[in-house]
Amino acid sequence: MEISFSDIKRKFQECGLKTTPQRTAIYDALLRSTAHPTAEDLFVKVAPQFPMMSLNTVYYTLGVLRTSGLIHEVNIGHTRARFDANLTPHHHLICLGCQTIVDVMDPRLNRLTSPFGIPKDFEITGHQVVFRGLCGSCRRHTGRSINHSSSG
Amino acid sequence: MEISFSDIKRKFQECGLKTTPQRTAIYDALLRSTAHPTAEDLFVKVAPQFPMMSLNTVYYTLGVLRTSGLIHEVNIGHTRARFDANLTPHHHLICLGCQTIVDVMDPRLNRLTSPFGIPKDFEITGHQVVFRGLCGSCRRHTGRSINHSSSG
């Protein structure tokens, strides 16, 4: 997804957000990544451009972008929040070895039939499928000893 | 799922775990719950029987049970880990208002076709569907102002 500075600026304006260099850099870094980075990942990536920047700013910015609907928070496990600027409906595949998250864009998964056995007055607004497994690298390195315990 | 003390004891033995009163109470409380409690929820539930018990013991016990495969960890959002002793394949429905987790037992969801567009050497071992929405109570109270941001 290639996006220009003016695109970002326009998006910020549409959401009533000021266009600051830090905010632009953080959002841009997230747009360019498909790795679902953590706040700290983004901080490390952006910090060279802004040696004075605080991790706090990254958290604040991610919070603002999330509230504005420009990004999503994706959580795998409870340890750290991870973020995604890909707003098109999609699903995820997680390696239980290295915690890598791969996007699964298969549109068939977007149209699951409504499940039965749920409370009648519960209004479902969306769903997401999370696949778990081992990536090639982890399969080779760990001899397939998967820890199945944790499921985001 | 009704389960007796001797059932629990046998399960522990099969896993090479000692049968202590605290451990039995924690596992029993989890077996009797469908609310996907947190470590602290379980601590509060079990503490009256063991006034000396520490929250630490709950964490240790949950860790051991998880490693032994007797329970699963279910994470919604990144804030706190939640646990589930229901090992039959199932899915979840989460209320974005009150964070309540409802089990979705629809077996059709257990047989999703393998998605395309994923790395060839990635071995998928399982999947889980998470439905999001608002429960009846939250729909009435919050006027449907849903925060779509977080998806566990």
Added chain:
DNA sequence: TGCTAAATAGGAATAGTTCCTAAACAGGAA
């Protein structure tokens, strides 16, 4: 250009969890 609300930086605080250690105990061996 000046004003003002929003954004930033930095430090302190908080929440959830894990680590460390000594004492207690379950379960097998004698």
Added chain:
DNA sequence: TTCCTGTTTAGGAACTATTCCTATTTAGCA
């Protein structure tokens, strides 16, 4: 049954991710 040993427990300290607080800075409008 009693003893022994490794496991479990309790308690506190430590750690990590995140949020809160506040003074300063700044983007964007008038």
